[in-house]
Amino acid sequence: METPAYTVSELMACVFSRDMQDGERGGIPGVRSEVPLASAGLAVRHHAPNATIFSPSGPVAAEQLVMTGTTTDYERTTGVASMIALDEIFDLIHRGTFDWWFAGGMQIDQYGNINLVGIGDWKRPKLRGPGTAGIASENFVGRILVWINEHSPRMFVKKVDFVSCAGHGPHDRKALGLRGGGPYLVVSPLAVLDFEKKSGRMRLRSVHPGVTVKQVQENTDFELIIPENVPTTPPPSDEEITILRKQVDPLGILREEELYG
Amino acid sequence: MAGTNKVMSLKEAISVIPDGATVALGGFLLQNKPMAATREMARQRKRGLFVICAAPSSLDIDLLAGAGCVARAVVQSISAERFGPTMPNFRKGVQDGTIEIVECDQGMVVAGLTAAKKGVPFIPTMAGLGGDFPKVNPDWFKIMQDPFFGEPALAVRAMKPDFTLIHTLLADSEGNAQHIGWPANDRLACLAADRVIVTTEEVVPRQVVAAQPTRTVTFAYNVAAVAAVPYGAYPTACQGRYRYDEEAIRDYIAAGRGLAFERYLEKHVYGAPTQAKYMESIGIGRFLKVQTGREC
Numbered sequence A: 001m002e003t004p005a006y007t008v009s010e011l012m013a014c015v016f017s018r019d020m021q022d023g024e025r026g027g028i029p030g031v032r033s034e035v036p037l038a039s040a041g042l043a044v045r046h047h048a049p050n051a052t053i054f055s056p057s058g059p060v061a062a063e064q065l066v067m068t069g070t071t072t073d074y075e076r077t078t079g080v081a082s083m084i085a086l087d088e089i090f091d092l093i094h095r096g097t098f099d100w101w102f103a104g105g106m107q108i109d110q111y112g113n114i115n116l117v118g119i120g121d122w123k124r125p126k127l128r129g130p131g132t133a134g135i136a137s138e139n140f141v142g143r144i145l146v147w148i149n150e151h152s153p154r155m156f157v158k159k160v161d162f163v164s165c166a167g168h169g170p171h172d173r174k175a176l177g178l179r180g181g182g183p184y185l186v187v188s189p190l191a192v193l194d195f196e197k198k199s200g201r202m203r204l205r206s207v208h209p210g211v212t213v214k215q216v217q218e219n220t221d222f223e224l225i226i227p228e229n230v231p232t233t234p235p236p237s238d239e240e241i242t243i244l245r246k247q248v249d250p251l252g253i254l255r256e257e258e259l260y261g
Numbered sequence B: 001m002a003g004t005n006k007v008m009s010l011k012e013a014i015s016v017i018p019d020g021a022t023v024a025l026g027g028f029l030l031q032n033k034p035m036a037a038t039r040e041m042a043r044q045r046k047r048g049l050f051v052i053c054a055a056p057s058s059l060d061i062d063l064l065a066g067a068g069c070v071a072r073a074v075v076q077s078i079s080a081e082r083f084g085p086t087m088p089n090f091r092k093g094v095q096d097g098t099i100e101i102v103e104c105d106q107g108m109v110v111a112g113l114t115a116a117k118k119g120v121p122f123i124p125t126m127a128g129l130g131g132d133f134p135k136v137n138p139d140w141f142k143i144m145q146d147p148f149f150g151e152p153a154l155a156v157r158a159m160k161p162d163f164t165l166i167h168t169l170l171a172d173s174e175g176n177a178q179h180i181g182w183p184a185n186d187r188l189a190c191l192a193a194d195r196v197i198v199t200t201e202e203v204v205p206r207q208v209v210a211a212q213p214t215r216t217v218t219f220a221y222n223v224a225a226v227a228a229v230p231y232g233a234y235p236t237a238c239q240g241r242y243r244y245d246e247e248a249i250r251d252y253i254a255a256g257r258g259l260a261f262e263r264y265l266e267k268h269v270y271g272a273p274t275q276a277k278y279m280e281s282i283g284i285g286r287f288l289k290v291q292t293g294r295e296c
Helices: A008-019 A034-046 A086-094 A135-140 A213-218 A238-248 B010-015 B035-043 B059-066 B088-096 B106-118 B186-192 B206-210 B246-257 B261-270 B275-282 B284-292
Strands: A025-027 A052-055 A100-104 A143-147 A183-187 A191-195 A202-207 B022-025 B049-053 B070-075 B100-103 B122-125 B141-145 B152-157 B163-171 B195-203 B223-228
Touching: A008 A034, A008 A143, A008 A183, A008 A238, A034 A052, A034 A143, A034 A238, A086 A135, A086 B106, A100 A135, A135 A143, A135 B106, A202 A213, B010 B035, B010 B195, B010 B223, B022 B186, B035 B059, B035 B163, B035 B195, B035 B261, B035 B275, B049 B059, B049 B106, B059 B070, B059 B088, B059 B246, B059 B261, B070 B088, B088 B246, B106 B122, B106 B152, B106 B186, B163 B186, B163 B206, B246 B261, B261 B275, B275 B284
Parallel strands: A025 A052, A025 A100, A100 A143, A143 A183, B022 B049, B022 B163, B049 B070, B070 B100, B163 B195, B195 B223
Antiparallel strands: A183 A191, A191 A202, B122 B152, B141 B152
């Protein structure tokens, strides 16, 4: 079957969507959240109609999981049956309500520690980032789904300059009081990665179509765990692309980039 | 006092804020941001402010930073969503060391404001556990042991605003202010504050807000001022009235990136002493467009 041309953001949305199970409770953040919103919108239409999706403003019905400009647009706070204030959404996160929630990052290390604060010394950073947003709270959800917009040695680093969200090491998660599952899936423009249970280190799960294992390792500043056979990330199916473009992203926000395939 | 008329000009409303005050900003990112209020603070050349971003913030704190008003800030996320991953003046202020940071997760800001609301000196939270926050701000955050079961928690010191600034769709003259969209963190930010300054699209009779009391996010007892400022959230959105102006947001960021920000301030802030003059400096068509979604 011929696969349609797609953008990397569309592929990333499909990868996350496939990880979301029917009946789960998940959350999309309020900041820089195009791919998360699209993937949740795709999942509820494609295979997870009974998933409960929250945005920072509360539960979002499937018909509102449509990309407008930003996640907290008025479109997602009208016609809802209930709304939640910002303090209450954090109550729900901390008490373990959610199976998954999304996190972005400007640096991620081999254990999945994520930095959104800045590059360099904290007091006088070379580059001040946006800030942690809510990702430090996500260590109380089941799976943290991490999307990274650029796969390069400056993003995939040996050690993050600031820990916004703690990963799987070198610390003991239990001793830190972290009750959630931690970073679970990392999707970049080159590959899908996850974490080896025993060592807590990042592992290559699949490379996107046209990308080599060597390329991924070269663009990563630490040594990845690379299994003997690394599959190719399945490209978006016809059905996924149709749902994405017709129902989730009619404005084409995810298509504002180069097409592949 | 019940029934007190607190309606005044924006200039008068903002004039009560002294230099060095702790000021919380309401809204969320590009929604319901108190932009007219921050422009007025810049005009009045407030200095040494301690700004608490009650929720992720954007042009509001950035304009204050660019105008030299900010000494310290409680922040969790400063950006303009996909229009700008970081904000230029705030970023520069932090990089240059002129703005001191209290580094937070949104859950930690919630905890700090909740402690202030409750009148307790600190509150334990799960937010921030595992992160570097207590390392960089030990005066604000400490790892503590739950006294009952011994589990770790993060103690967050109370964050008490002298003033909270919010922008709403409606308010009555006493200061009962309402959103029809998402209130974000406005209710908590108002309950935590000593005093609240409301800017609003429209001052309405009391019976209008009384028809839907659950929408009210303020409690008139601590509202110090109500200023009617149509388009007071522009270029961010006022939910239920107008969208954010993408073009104006991009123009703002471009001005902040270069040497043009002084000119931006001169044109749209210092040289535009009222909301009417500000709107003239932008062009009336832009306001109609964000309200109607088309050229008018």
